[in-house]
Amino acid sequence: MQFEFEVTGGDFANAGTASSQVKKILKQLNVSVSDIKRIVVALYEAEVNIVAHAYSGVVTVEIETTQVRIILKDSGPGIPDIDLAMQQGYSTASPEVREMGFGAGMGLPNIKRNMDVLNISSEVGIGTTVEMIAFLNVA
Amino acid sequence: MASDQKTSTGFHHALKVKQEVCIGCTHCMTVCPTEAIRVKDGMAVITDERCVDCGMCLRSCPVKAIHVDHDDFNHIFDYKYRIALVPAVLIGQFPEDISVEQIYSVLADIGFTHVYEAEHGVDLLHQTMLEYVKKPIVAKPVISSFCPAIVRLIQVRFPALTENVMLLKPPLDVASLYIKKRLVDEGALDHEIGIFYITPCAAKIAAIKSPVGEDVSAITGVINLDFIFNKIYRTIKATPRGSSFPLPDVSPLTGIAVKWSLTHGEADHIPGRSLAIDEIHNVMDFLEKIENEEISDIDFLELRACDESCAGGVLTTANRFLTVERLNHRASETIRRQTESGLSANNQNEMAPYFGHLLPLIRVDEVQPRGIMQLDKDMAEAxxxxxxxxxxxxxxxxxxxxxxxxxxxxxxxxxxxxxxxxxxxxxxxxxxxxxxxxxxxxxxxxxxxxxxxxxxxxxxxxxxxxxxxxx
The missing domain is CATH 1.10.15.40 (Electron transport complex subunit B, putative Fe-S cluster)
Incomplete structure (x- = not known):
């Protein structure tokens, strides 16, 4: 099954809405506590990335009994050097964003740690697409 | 004992609907934070596995159809040693001109041989908690195990956070373990000891009847605070001024212990980032954020289901703000007296010699999740x-x-x-x-x-x- 959520750039007040909703859905689907935790943490980071860096974005969540695949597609400045962005502590977040407690450069590394697959494609000046997959721990 | 029966699902809850009184009005159904209530055949029906005994339904009921199923008072006379284990908020139910001694002496008059305050367990627990939160292996934030409605709420609504629940018994269990040990040391036989907790809420009853993380509770029975309040108040009013009853064996509480069950009672005494949150909806909002890891770096959470914590328990009779005032007053008096006498709290603590014996007993097993959110166990079916x-x-x-x-x-x-x-x-x-x-x-x-x-x-x-x- 598939769900879609819209994310607005700069709307920190509502950052986390998609991850909250997804958490609720996964709980209802009896996904294991540990899988829910890692998916929600990764999704929250990715969601905040759109809010902090992009203008707008769409989160698509595809749930199957074996995996959860999430695609976050945004319109925004794009990432010029993805390898650099993947480094822990690297961040291009503005001072204002950092002041709000975001932009520590932990986002992408945190996502990578929590998900089984992470693919990032980006076009400078157009936007970024993040695909991430968690294989579910089937009991 | 009516309260001994477990529900069909094995989870005890103390809130029950009086079928002959219920008018099927939906008040309780709409306020229940876990959506545990439905109306069928013109009556409210509580779903066992969803109920966390928070008592919101009882508060909202316009016809008093929801009651808290407690033990028969006369059950105390089955025991030679009849111990009233009272919460500090009991004292706060009475106006200031009725003294603590007066209240205790009436408890003796109505049949108890000993009176202890549940908060006697606080000193040992507090010391142990200070060690506990320091341990690097403990999941942060540590969530206090004090409020049983919160522990159950976490089990059913926030199963991912069960590992954060502090694996130590609440003060009333610590106190009851101490009382039992002391009486046995003094020659009492196990089956002669009946420890009865006077409860300010429904959740404590369920915690005693089907404890989380331990096999059996040391507490024998539970009596509702409003019932005892009436009994005490009637006796005091019917007694001519100046007459006195023999005072039961009572030792003073420390200032910290007096205020332990109030909001901030725990959090203010745990170092690091310690937060106190009361009222179940506030707690749910906060746990939601903790679960998403939107909030981090918090060391300790004191969470209470009732507004103003135990002072606002569903079985209390006095205004909760006045109860808080009275306990604050009592705590500052206690601290003043202890400072004047030059004795530190621990010197006065009669429980201190028992700390070594009690320490290994106050730990509990891991709290198990029992999620109610899933639509089905099988994911495809869900x-x-x-x-x-x-x-x-x-x-x-x-x-x-x-x-x-x-x-x-x-x-x-x-x-x-x-x-x-x-x-x-x-x-x-x-x-x-x-x-x-x-x-x-x-x-x-x-x-x-x-x-x-x-x-x-x-x-x-x-x-x-x-x-x-x-x-």
Whole structure:
């Protein structure tokens, strides 16, 4: 099954809405506590990335009994050097964003740690697409 | 003992509906934070596995149909040693001109041989907690195990956070372990000791009758605070001034212990980032954020289901703010006296020699999640039910009127997906089916009766029909 959520750039007040909703859905689907935790943490980071860096974005969540695949597609400045962005502590977040407690450069590394697959494609000046997959721990 | 029976699901909850009193009004159904209540046959029905005994339903009931199932008071006389284990908030139920000694002496008069305050367990617990939160292996934030409604809320609604619950017993269990040990040391036999907790809330009862993370509780029985309050108050009022009862064996509490059950009672004494949050909806909002890891770096959380914590327990009778005032006053008096006498709190603590014995006993096993959120154990089946629920929900009017007997359109949709309810229970849907000729008026009445019973409109008989004019 598939769900879609819209994310607005700069709307920190509502950052986390998609991850909250997804958490609720996964709980209802009896996904294991540990899988829910890692998916929600990764999704929250990715969601905040759109809010902090992009203008707008769409989160698509595809749930199957074996995996959860999430695609976050945004319109925004794009990432010029993805390898650099993947480094822990690297961040291009503005001072204002950092002041709000975001932009520590932990986002992408945190996502990578929590998900089984992470693919990032980006076009400078157009936007970024993040695909991430968690294989579910089937009991 | 009525309270001994466990529910069909093995989870005890102390909140019960008096069927003969319930008018099926939906007040409780709409306030229940875990959506545990439905109306069937004109009466509120509590779903066992969802109820966390927070008591919101009891507060909202206009006809007092929801009660807390406690033990028969006369049960205390089955024991040679009859210990009243009272919460500090009991004292706060009375006006200041009734002294602590007076209240305790009346407890002795009505049949107890010993009176202890549950907060006697605080000093040892506090020391142990300071060590506990420092341990690097402990999941942060550490969530206090003090409020049993919160522990159960976490089990059913936030299963991912069960590992954060502090694995130490609450003060009342620590106190009861101490009392038992001391009496046995003094020559009492185990079966002669009856420890009765005077509870300010329903959740403590369930915690004692089916404890989380331990096999059996050291507490023998539970008596409702409002019941004891009446007994004490009547006795005091009926007693001529100046007369005194023999004072039971009572040792003073420390200032920290007096205020332990109030909001900030724990958090203010745990170092690091310690937060105190009271009232169950506030707690749920906060846990939601903790679970998403939107909030981090917090060391300790004191979470209480009631507004103003135990001072606002559902079985308390006094205004909760006045109770807080009285306990604050008592705490500052205690601290002043202890400073004047030059004795530190621990020097006065009669429990101190027992700390070594009690320490290994106050730990509890891990708290197990018992999630109620999943639509089905099997994920494929859960997905099928979720699709159905979402489809049904889209067709419902979303007014959350409760006329279907479920707290919201969302809840009805879920009940339908679980095959526990039918589409035509919705008034709007039923009306549409009726006009479309899909059901008959008699069918409609039958559905209405199945939710609201057939007594609901009895009063709307002869001479009492507001639809007729000039009566």
């Amino acid at each position: 997905m099928r039910k979720m699709n159905k629920r979402n489809k049904v929900y889209n067709a419902l009017p979303k007014v959350d009127c409760g006329a279907c007997g479920a707290p919201s359109c969302q809840a009805l949709a879920e009940d339908i997906a679980q095959e526990k309810a039918s589409f035509d229970q919705c008034f709007f849907i039923r009306n549409r089916m009726l006009t479309a000729g899909k059901i008959q008026l008699s069918d409609s009445k039958q559905i209405l009766d199945s939710i609201w019973g057939n007594n609901k409109l009895k009063k709307l008989g002869e001479g009492n029909d507001p639809t007729k004019e000039n009566q």
